[in-house]
Amino acid sequence: MSLLQRLRTVLFYLLLSSSSLIWCIFAVGLVPFISFERRYHLAIRSWCRLAIWLAKVVVGIDYRIHGLENIPSQRCVILAKHQSTWETFFLSGLFEPLSQVVKRELLFVPCFGWALATLKPIAIDRDNPKTALRQLARLGQQRLDKGCWVLIFPEGTRIPVGQTGKFSRGGAALAVNAGLPVLPVAHNAGRFWPKQGWAKYPGRIDVIIGEPMYADGEGPRAIADLNQRAEAWINARVAELETAATPI
DSSP, X not given: OOHHHHHHHHHHHHHHHHHHHHHHHHHHHHTTTSOHHHHIIIIIIHHHHHHHHHHHHHHOEEEEEEOGGGOOSSOOEEEEOOSSSHHHHHHHHHSSSEEXXXXXXXXXXXXXXXXXXXXXXXXXXXXXXXXXXXXXXXHHHHHHHTTOEEEEOTTSSOOOTTOOOOOOSHXXXXXXXXXXXXXXXXXXXXXXXXXXXXXXXXXXXXXXXOOOBOOSSSHHHHHHHHHHHHHHHHHHHHHHHHHHOOOO
């Protein structure tokens, strides 16, 4: 990475961290006065779009979206590839209001955790998988009933470019039990915003939104089948993007 790109990356982090402090104060301060939907629009959506804009303008990370026409009118469960922090910002700015699965420990971070709690995330205990699945089922259903999109990264953590992780069935189970589809999302954000380190590389991220996938029936077999189809589609699209990519 060139010296100029290093300087741009440092500037990006300075601007993003400064904006995050303002966002935290704003998000917490709005709680007593307006609804969650309005608060999400004014605070969360705006800040996430600002982060994506800063990434584009300061470090040169642009993006292109394929499949916007596939987004259903009814809010449902989003299953997305997880390679970086970029897609967390992007998807939170694209879908509103949105509730996503996060580690419970994040809520304990001073200031940031307090603001995060106002977003009605699905905070789970990842050290206890069985408890986490019950939390996802209960809180996820509550968020869907309230008209929220539910964002789940089924691999559970950020996966480096060129690798795949095991897909948890929690998202598929939530969709099947709610009688809703899953919306698969693939991308190659990890090429430009890697999981490891602080480096950011200029380039264009491709985001592919697939057609909603519905379960064929109910029960464990239907859940497993839906999860496998979503996993296969996402991994195939990501592989295509990596094959077509030019070296950084």
